[in-house]
Amino acid sequence: MTGSVEVVYRGIFQKHLGQRITRGIVLAAVKEGKVGISFGRYGDSPERNGIPAKSFAVVADNEEELQAHLARYEPSNNDVTVAVDDTLCKGVESWAWYGLQPINKLTRAGGTVLATSMQSPEELLKDCHRKDAEWNLAVIKAIPSFSGLWVYKDDHTDVRILGAIARLAPHVVKLESIEAAIRQEWGDELKVTSARKAYERVEARKVRPDEGNSEKPYEFQLPKWWEMKEGLVIPGIPVQQEVEGWNGGYRPGRNPTFKKFSTRTMRPVVDFEICTKCTLCWLQCPDSCFDVTPSGHYDANMEACCGCGVCEAVCPVENCITMVNEAAFDDNASQFEMYEKEKDTYKTWLKGKIEDKVVTFRSHGFRYRGQYEEELAQMAAGGQLHSGVQSINEEPGAGPG
Amino acid sequence: MGRPAPLPTIPRSRRFSLPPVMKGTACEGCGALPAADLLAELLGPKMAVICPASCAATFSLSYTNASWAVPFVHWIFESAPAAATGLRHAYDARGMRDVQVVCFAGDSGTLDIGFQALSGAASRNENILYICYDNEVAMNTQGQATSSSPVRARTPTTPGGVPTLKKDAPRIMAAHGVPYVATAAVSHLADYRAKLKRAARVRGFRYLHVLSPCPIAWGYPHDQTIEVTRAAVETGMWMLYEITDGRMKISYRPKRRRPVREYLALQRRFAHLGRREAQRLQKRVDESWRATP
Numbered sequence: 001m002t003g004s005v006e007v008v009y010r011g012i013f014q015k016h017l018g019q020r021i022t023r024g025i026v027l028a029a030v031k032e033g034k035v036g037i038s039f040g041r042y043g044d045s046p047e048r049n050g051i052p053a054k055s056f057a058v059v060a061d062n063e064e065e066l067q068a069h070l071a072r073y074e075p076s077n078n079d080v081t082v083a084v085d086d087t088l089c090k091g092v093e094s095w096a097w098y099g100l101q102p103i104n105k106l107t108r109a110g111g112t113v114l115a116t117s118m119q120s121p122e123e124l125l126k127d128c129h130r131k132d133a134e135w136n137l138a139v140i141k142a143i144p145s146f147s148g149l150w151v152y153k154d155d156h157t158d159v160r161i162l163g164a165i166a167r168l169a170p171h172v173v174k175l176e177s178i179e180a181a182i183r184q185e186w187g188d189e190l191k192v193t194s195a196r197k198a199y200e201r202v203e204a205r206k207v208r209p210d211e212g213n214s215e216k217p218y219e220f221q222l223p224k225w226w227e228m229k230e231g232l233v234i235p236g237i238p239v240q241q242e243v244e245g246w247n248g249g250y251r252p253g254r255n256p257t258f259k260k261f262s263t264r265t266m267r268p269v270v271d272f273e274i275c276t277k278c279t280l281c282w283l284q285c286p287d288s289c290f291d292v293t294p295s296g297h298y299d300a301n302m303e304a305c306c307g308c309g310v311c312e313a314v315c316p317v318e319n320c321i322t323m324v325n326e327a328a329f330d331d332n333a334s335q336f337e338m339y340e341k342e343k344d345t346y347k348t349w350l351k352g353k354i355e356d357k358v359v360t361f362r363s364h365g366f367r368y369r370g371q372y373e374e375e376l377a378q379m380a381a382g383g384q385l386h387s388g389v390q391s392i393n394e395e396p397g398a399g400p401g
Numbered sequence: 402m403g404r405p406a407p408l409p410t411i412p413r414s415r416r417f418s419l420p421p422v423m424k425g426t427a428c429e430g431c432g433a434l435p436a437a438d439l440l441a442e443l444l445g446p447k448m449a450v451i452c453p454a455s456c457a458a459t460f461s462l463s464y465t466n467a468s469w470a471v472p473f474v475h476w477i478f479e480s481a482p483a484a485a486t487g488l489r490h491a492y493d494a495r496g497m498r499d500v501q502v503v504c505f506a507g508d509s510g511t512l513d514i515g516f517q518a519l520s521g522a523a524s525r526n527e528n529i530l531y532i533c534y535d536n537e538v539a540m541n542t543q544g545q546a547t548s549s550s551p552v553r554a555r556t557p558t559t560p561g562g563v564p565t566l567k568k569d570a571p572r573i574m575a576a577h578g579v580p581y582v583a584t585a586a587v588s589h590l591a592d593y594r595a596k597l598k599r600a601a602r603v604r605g606f607r608y609l610h611v612l613s614p615c616p617i618a619w620g621y622p623h624d625q626t627i628e629v630t631r632a633a634v635e636t637g638m639w640m641l642y643e644i645t646d647g648r649m650k651i652s653y654r655p656k657r658r659r660p661v662r663e664y665l666a667l668q669r670r671f672a673h674l675g676r677r678e679a680q681r682l683q684k685r686v687d688e689s690w691r692a693t694p
Contacts, residue, residue, distance in 0.1 A: 012428075046459075046541055046543060048428045049428030049429045049430070049431075049617055049623060050428065051426060095426035097463050097464060149617055149620075150620045150669045151669075222464060223464075234462070234464075234466060234467050253470065255463075255466060255468065256466065257463060257466055258463065263429070283590065284435065284627055286430060286431045286432070286434035286435055286626070287427070287434065288438065306428075307429060308429035308430035308431075308623045308624055308626075309429075309430070309622075309624025310430055310623075310624050310627060312624060313625060313626075313627060313628060314627055323624070
């Protein structure tokens, strides 16, 4: 019998994390006398910053079964799909131009999607697309770990996920072998405890086929070889898209086969009231994601925004552009249209989103030693953290309430 | 609705010309994109682009679409300038002399692998515009050091820091006796724009070297792309100048140069440097500025 696990992670930020999880599964399986292999998806390389990528672990009883399982591009019947960042539940769009793949697409019927998130399963379910069969959704309550490329952030996310997998798919790996593998690989008893705790705490929720996001995932048709032009010539993209009723507005041409819906972990919200129309965000945005509206405002188009935050950094007006956690949004609608329609509603909405930023602090990897300690302190001050680190919990004002 | 409101800093015509390049799969906070953008915007439809293997080639092409609205050739690593030469002569033979042939290459495709073809095209003084976007590593293949990596910077292939000095590409190109050589940075877009314009008017081999940082390789948060580039220019680590017919002219001289350690502190790749090494770098920068006209 074979079992497989896919780990969906953010390219580069979580590369080491994804590799550690799949490697851990295979090491544990070997302890049970099985064989296994962990590998990354070829189409994701070279990985791009923030663009979703995948890593797989396949475990089998013998060599032949393993070989039979590997004769395909990616395992299509996974027992567990791990989303190490909760915003990945909105879908996976690899830069190899497949369109948007729902997070549960490669999960087998009755399989589990496991996410690390501070959201409840019900909230997270709003992001996940529907599936024809019944499946399970499990959440490890944790702040998604952005380990970064330069420094690995060892916050035990890897071992906690391993422990949870042992509970959700015991026929792939068992807890005892996971514990043995952790001892062998990292030699840390605290990590073993973390894995065991995650094993005890993780809970899966059944999801019916009629639950979840009813939106049809974005897709496109690749041209067939006989449709392509002679000499490998491919057409360029028109410079500008006409927008109906936008007298004087301008929307640059955008890629019809690659959208950045699933690349973002942050999203800019713009306060159009205090915008001075200085053009800096539009000029400096590496992805040209800003549409110029007829009134001269700059509207971040979610089709092209990858959430880098350059606009926030160059904006000269205080609090005009704010980067907010992507998890706080459910759709990709235009902010400017909302502003045009109902200014007061927009203001309330904007205020709510900006306040959300304080609660859902996000960082993308570390730059220097000791930054993790600083981040922990910051999270404790924001009321996000209430366990584990003694010294922080003892400080006045720490913890929720 | 009616007429669009006038824009304070940018001429109105500009508003309808950005950008023929549209973005495919570049990283968050990519520094090469602004460099490509402005090029596409300024030279517009009368241009053909040749791009050797690089990040730019990857985000420019997919199976179904080309990101550039102009003829675009994805060429092999070693010989983009040679291919550009061929394209130039083909256009000339067909009487299309007003078409600009542009090479858009990374620092590895320019200074290491593609250097012999580049040097050849420059010494023949072919009528092409060569733009090198310099992120100081070979990032499309996971960040190996190139000869354009600055001294002491950490990369996956030089964990102790690059032992050699950064190759001074613009001056090597100027030594070929080409009519126009310039450096630019993506934080100083007006300067880059003016240089592109000037380069477009000159006939013969023109070389532009654009500093375009990479958040992953340099190790800074990806919203800081513009800040880091600005710091490189204002600390004097990156000099903005142009060399017209052998005469060098500094195009931007910071009023008071910020200390180099401010630039180093922004990036993870210099995190291992001690104070003495930072001072040594500062000294080198001071000397290079003293030597300028």
